[in-house]
Amino acid sequence: MIKKNQAITIPGFKFSAVSAGIKKTGTKDLALIFSENITTTAGVFTTNKIKAAPVKLDIKRIVSQKGQAIIINSGNANACTGAQGLKDAKEISGITAKELCIIPELVYVSSTGVIGRPLPMQKIKKAIPELVEKLSPYSLTEVSTAIMTTDTFPKMAFKKINIAGKIGAIAGIAKGAGMICPNLATMLSFIVTDIAVEKKALDSALRNAVKNSFNRLIIDNDMSTNDTVLIMANGMLKNKPITKSSSLYPKFKNALTEITYNLAKMIAKDGEGATKLIEIIAKGAKTEGDAEKIAKSIASSMLVKTAIYGNDPNWGRIMAAIGYSGVEINEEKINIYIDKFKLVNKGMGIKKIPNNIFSKKEIVVTVELGLGKKEAKILTCDLTEGYIKINASYMT
Amino acid sequence: MIKKNQAITIPGFKFSAVSAGIKKTGTKDLALIFSENITTTAGVFTTNKIKAAPVKLDIKRIVSQKGQAIIINSGNANACTGAQGLKDAKEISGITAKELCIIPELVYVSSTGVIGRPLPMQKIKKAIPELVEKLSPYSLTEVSTAIMTTDTFPKMAFKKINIAGKIGAIAGIAKGAGMICPNLATMLSFIVTDIAVEKKALDSALRNAVKNSFNRLIIDNDMSTNDTVLIMANGMLKNKPITKSSSLYPKFKNALTEITYNLAKMIAKDGEGATKLIEIIAKGAKTEGDAEKIAKSIASSMLVKTAIYGNDPNWGRIMAAIGYSGVEINEEKINIYIDKFKLVNKGMGIKKIPNNIFSKKEIVVTVELGLGKKEAKILTCDLTEGYIKINASYMT
Numbered sequence: 169m170i171k172k173n174q175a176i177t178i179p180g181f182k183f184s185a186v187s188a189g190i191k192k193t194g195t196k197d198l199a200l201i202f203s204e205n206i207t208t209t210a211g212v213f214t215t216n217k218i219k220a221a222p223v224k225l226d227i228k229r230i231v232s233q234k235g236q237a238i239i240i241n242s243g244n245a246n247a248c249t250g251a252q253g254l255k256d257a258k259e260i261s262g263i264t265a266k267e268l269c270i271i272p273e274l275v276y277v278s279s280t281g282v283i284g285r286p287l288p289m290q291k292i293k294k295a296i297p298e299l300v301e302k303l304s305p306y307s308l309t310e311v312s313t314a315i316m317t318t319d320t321f322p323k324m325a326f327k328k329i330n331i332a333g334k335i336g337a338i339a340g341i342a343k344g345a346g347m348i349c350p351n352l353a354t355m356l357s358f359i360v361t362d363i364a365v366e367k368k369a370l371d372s373a374l375r376n377a378v379k380n381s382f383n384r385l386i387i388d389n390d391m392s393t394n395d396t397v398l399i400m401a402n403g404m405l406k407n408k409p410i411t412k413s414s415s416l417y418p419k420f421k422n423a424l425t426e427i428t429y430n431l432a433k434m435i436a437k438d439g440e441g442a443t444k445l446i447e448i449i450a451k452g453a454k455t456e457g458d459a460e461k462i463a464k465s466i467a468s469s470m471l472v473k474t475a476i477y478g479n480d481p482n483w484g485r486i487m488a489a490i491g492y493s494g495v496e497i498n499e500e501k502i503n504i505y506i507d508k509f510k511l512v513n514k515g516m517g518i519k520k521i522p523n524n525i526f527s528k529k530e531i532v533v534t535v536e537l538g539l540g541k542k543e544a545k546i547l548t549c550d551l552t553e554g555y556i557k558i559n560a561s562y563m564t
Numbered sequence: 565m566i567k568k569n570q571a572i573t574i575p576g577f578k579f580s581a582v583s584a585g586i587k588k589t590g591t592k593d594l595a596l597i598f599s600e601n602i603t604t605t606a607g608v609f610t611t612n613k614i615k616a617a618p619v620k621l622d623i624k625r626i627v628s629q630k631g632q633a634i635i636i637n638s639g640n641a642n643a644c645t646g647a648q649g650l651k652d653a654k655e656i657s658g659i660t661a662k663e664l665c666i667i668p669e670l671v672y673v674s675s676t677g678v679i680g681r682p683l684p685m686q687k688i689k690k691a692i693p694e695l696v697e698k699l700s701p702y703s704l705t706e707v708s709t710a711i712m713t714t715d716t717f718p719k720m721a722f723k724k725i726n727i728a729g730k731i732g733a734i735a736g737i738a739k740g741a742g743m744i745c746p747n748l749a750t751m752l753s754f755i756v757t758d759i760a761v762e763k764k765a766l767d768s769a770l771r772n773a774v775k776n777s778f779n780r781l782i783i784d785n786d787m788s789t790n791d792t793v794l795i796m797a798n799g800m801l802k803n804k805p806i807t808k809s810s811s812l813y814p815k816f817k818n819a820l821t822e823i824t825y826n827l828a829k830m831i832a833k834d835g836e837g838a839t840k841l842i843e844i845i846a847k848g849a850k851t852e853g854d855a856e857k858i859a860k861s862i863a864s865s866m867l868v869k870t871a872i873y874g875n876d877p878n879w880g881r882i883m884a885a886i887g888y889s890g891v892e893i894n895e896e897k898i899n900i901y902i903d904k905f906k907l908v909n910k911g912m913g914i915k916k917i918p919n920n921i922f923s924k925k926e927i928v929v930t931v932e933l934g935l936g937k938k939e940a941k942i943l944t945c946d947l948t949e950g951y952i953k954i955n956a957s958y959m960t
Contacts, residue, residue: 218887218895218911248883248895250912283880284913393884470866471955478956484679487644488789491614499614499644515614516646517680552956553949559867560874560948 175306176326176339179362180204180404183307185314188295190243190281190288196314198292200299201238201358202268207400208364209235210371211276212378214395221246221253222277223394225261229273233367235400236274238358239264239299240315242343245354246279246287247393256287263293267300278356278396280317280343308360312341315356318558319343323434325427329363331416336363336405340427344385344435354392355382357431364403365420366411373421374399381428384460385436386467386548399424436547441554444476445530448546452537458495459544462535465493466546473551479526483511490535501538506531571702572722572735575758576600576800579703581710584691586639586677586684592710594688596695597634597754598664603796604760604805605631606767607672608774610791617642617649618673619790621657625669629763631796632670634754635660635695636711638739641750642675642683643789652683659689663696674752674792676713676739708737711752714954715739719830721823725759727812732759732801736823740781740831750788751778753827760799761816762807769817770795777824780856781832782863782944795820832943837950840872841926844942848933854891855940858931861889862942869947875922879907886931897934902927 181203188198211230213223229235239260246253261275268275279287312322323342328335342357365373378397403409410416437445448467453459466472469489475482486504490497504512506525511518577599584594607626609619625631635656642649657671664671675683708718719738724731738753761769774793799805806812833841844863849855862868865885871878882900886893900908902921907914 216884216887217889217891217893218883245880248880248908248912250896283878283883393880393887470951474952474955477952480956482679484641484644484789487614487679488612491612491789493613495613497613500646512644512680516644551952553952555866556870556873556947556949556952559870560876 176308176324177305178337178339178360180402181360182303182305183311184299184302184304185307185310186295186299186302188241189291190241196310197241197243198295198299199240199311199314200264200303201311201360201400202303203236203360203400203402205402206234206236206274207402208367208370209233209398209400210374212374212397214393216393218248218393220279220394221249221257222279223396224254225257226276226278226396229276232273233371234274235276236270237264237268238276238278238398238400240278240356240358241287241292242315242317243281244279244285244287245281245283245394248284249286252286256289259289260292263296264300267296276398278394280315280354280356280394283393308339308341315341315343317343317354318440319438321438323431323438325430327423327427329419329423331363331405331407334405334407336407337361338363338423338427340431342431342435344438355395355435357382357397357428359399359424359427361399361401362404363401363420364405364407364409365401366409369410369412369414369417370399370401372412373417373424376421377425377428380425381432384544384546385432386464386546432547436549439549440558441552441556442549443552444550446476446548446550447532448548449532449534449543450537451534451543452539453495453542454540456542456544459542460546461495462490462493462537463544463546465489466533466535467548470551473548476526476531477550477552479524481506481511481521481525483517486533486535487512487515497537498539503536503538505534572704572720573701574733574735574756576798577756578699578701579707580695580698580700581703581706582691582695582698584637585687586637592706593637593639594691594695595636595707595710596660596699597707597756597796598699599632599756599796599798601798602630602632602670603798604763604766605629605794605796606770608770608793610789612789614644614789616675616790617645617653618675619792620650621653622672622674622792625672628669629767630670631672632666633660633664634672634674634794636674636707636752636754637683637688638711638713639677640675640681640683641677641679641790644680645682648682652685655685656688659692660696663693672794674790676711676750676752676790679789704735704737711737711739713739713750714836715834717834719827719834721826723819723823725815725819727759727801727803730801730803732803733757734759734819734823736827738827738831740834751791751831753778753793753824755795755820755823757795757797758800759797759816760801760803760805761797762805765806765808765810765813766795766797768808769813769820772817773821773824776821777828780940780942781828782860782942828943832945835945836954837948837952838945839948840946842872842944842946843928844944845928845930845939846933847930847939848935849891849938850936852938852940855938856942857891858886858889858933859940859942861885862929862931863944866947869944872922872927873946873948875920877902877907877917877921879913882929882931883908883911893933894935899932899934901930
């Protein structure tokens with residue numbers, strides 16, 4: 169866990185954030201992550217057929233698996249902005265590269281915010297020199313704040329691991345809130361580490377981590393045009409680079425997954441208007457795919473999410489969501505638990521349900537299917553009037 | 565259209581509704597539809613793997629395609645009620661049959677309301693004799709009111725058609741509100757006609773009508789355990805029974821679809837907490853399936869639905885929903901209209917959007933994909949704080 173006011177540093181990385189005036193509020197909206205040396209880089213991007221301009225640019229650049237900087241703006245998604253959008257993203261990377269004295273191909277660009285408006289390029293161009301000037305090893309927290317849109321708190325996770333006698337570190341930040349569903353959504357996450365990891369191993373560890381964290385996160389089933397997860401490994405730890413066959417690979421992979429899972433949990437907790445973090449566990453399925461389908465079906469149910477919000481033990485809605493998940497089930501074998509309390513036994517409700525089983529801030533819904541041994545876990549949050557209020561007037 | 569206070573009658577059919585005390589409110593909650601003679605009957609039921617007891621019973625009985633009565637209760641879904649639930653459903657049909665002096669196999673049972681509670685059988689049994697006694701040709705409206713749960717108005721549609729010189733009639737009622745998604749949801753609809761229709765033709769006309777109406781309706785993507793659409797044709801018109809190859813079949817099929825589409829529209833309008841009826845039309849797709857996927861993706865987007873609620877012309881959310889529908893699209897060919905106003909031209913937003921393009925009570929969102937000639941239409945409603953309020957405390 170990260171203590172308050174603890175400045176996280178990762179050897180060789182510098183961070184910076186400024187207010188470029190993209191957001192009307194005047195808060196910081198332009199951020200930079202920079203590595204002193206060229207890093208091994210891996211990335212996972214939105215599967216939405218409509219991709220924002222910076223995502224299109226990054227997808228081309230990630231092929232090299234090399235990178236040295238990431239520039240991120242909030243307040244404008246630079247999506248559905250046509251040829252101009254792509255030109256703008258390239259120009260931002262070009263100016264940033266020039267200021268950093270590196271080549272543009274090593275600069276990744278991320279944007280989040282309103283779709284369909286041209287970037288205020290004059291403001292951004294003007295702010296980049298200051299952004300570079302302010303780079304500091306101690307400013308990761310400022311970056312985590314500058315990338316926020318409707319997020320109510322910055323999201324950061326940090327872990328140290330022993331790599332053959334040396335202590336390496338991984339730090340991750342993320343932004344989320346609305347429009348989150350499996351396969352990412354207006355979800356940005358940037359991870360940096362000083363551990364040396366070989367290209368293929370880094371890519372594979374990142375894909376595994378994303379699969380088990382951000383892709384198991386459901387807020388409102390909408391998937392954005394901008395989702396991006398990037399990791400940069402600069403090898404400053406000077407360990408022997410971790411390969412997929414290395415004995416340290418599982419350790420690194422698990423540490424990375426822990427980072428992304430913790431970030432995903434923070435995103436769920438901060439779902440727009442959310443008051444409760446919900447973990448749905450489907451157990452006893454024939455396949456992991458079946459378990460995932462059932463957990464996702466429950467986590468996507470607006471009726472389940474409003475019931476949990478309202479402290480309403482309406483387990484029938486959970487049963488209905490299991491029933492329409494598309495998975496073959498046996499109604500009479502289903503048990504449902506809220507935390508440790510058994511709500512449904514063999515497909516039927518327990519008569520005396522305590523009043524406040526949904527009253528905690530973090531709720532675990534466990535479904536036992538009794539058909540096999542596979543399981544899956546999905547993170548979500550409750551659905552409240554707050555979500556409606558935030559989203560009914562985001563643009564105007 | 566149906567005028568106020570117009571009593572709809574269909575020759576040979578009688579209707580009745582009483583308050584059995586199933587609902588706490590004391591409003592009518594038990595209803596009966598009865599035909600003087602045995603009718604040709606067709607039915608479509610929920611595809612949820614978890615089916616309510618009455619649905620299980622009806623699915624067995626519909627095989628005969630014969631029926632003479634439908635008894636419906638609101639306030640309790642008789643779902644997830646195990647062996648007792650099935651026994652109760654059978655007993656209700658038995659008592660009703662006895663009172664009506666017909667065989668139980670001709671009685672269909674429908675329930676809607678809270679899941680997982682045993683039916684208050686003593687109250688229901690006590691009320692059935694009165695229910696039968698009150699049967700009248702003029703009471704269809706009362707039935708349409710008695711089947712309501714969170715509906716705010718009764719839903720009824722009526723149409724007369726000329727069948728070889730004789731004027732036949734079709735009348736339909738429905739209940740909907742929450743938990744509506746394609747493939748039905750806590751959605752009940754009962755249709756009666758005096759037109760003689762042969763078994764196969766009636767079944768096929770009903771399936772076509774449901775496909776193009778109730779299955780193209782999205783409120784919250786939840787699908788209930790109780791959905792039922794039943795049609796009874798008693799042949800009182802004494803026309804030559806319509807077969808699938810009959811020249812009158814298309815006319816009957818279209819009239820039936822008109823009835824169910826109008827009922828679906830009323831259900832969308834009355835979506836829980838809804839303030840606006842939304843029709844999503846996807847045009848210019850390569851296949852009807854593609855068009856349907858895109859229209860459903862938009863209609864399911866909580867972000868689109870809250871934007872329309874908030875009069876927020878956030879077309880980026882519509883673009884994003886098109887992008888994650890899974891259909892191959894060409895961003896630069898997409899046009900989007902709100903009613904007649906072009907909001908998006910070739911994938912990019914129009915600069916000056918009038919303030920109140922979402923302010924009407926009925927909104928048509930048209931998406932032109934520019935890829936082919938197929939289209940599909942989906943009905944939905946906006947998403948408001950009202951939905952949350954209604955569903956956060958339905959059970960308690």
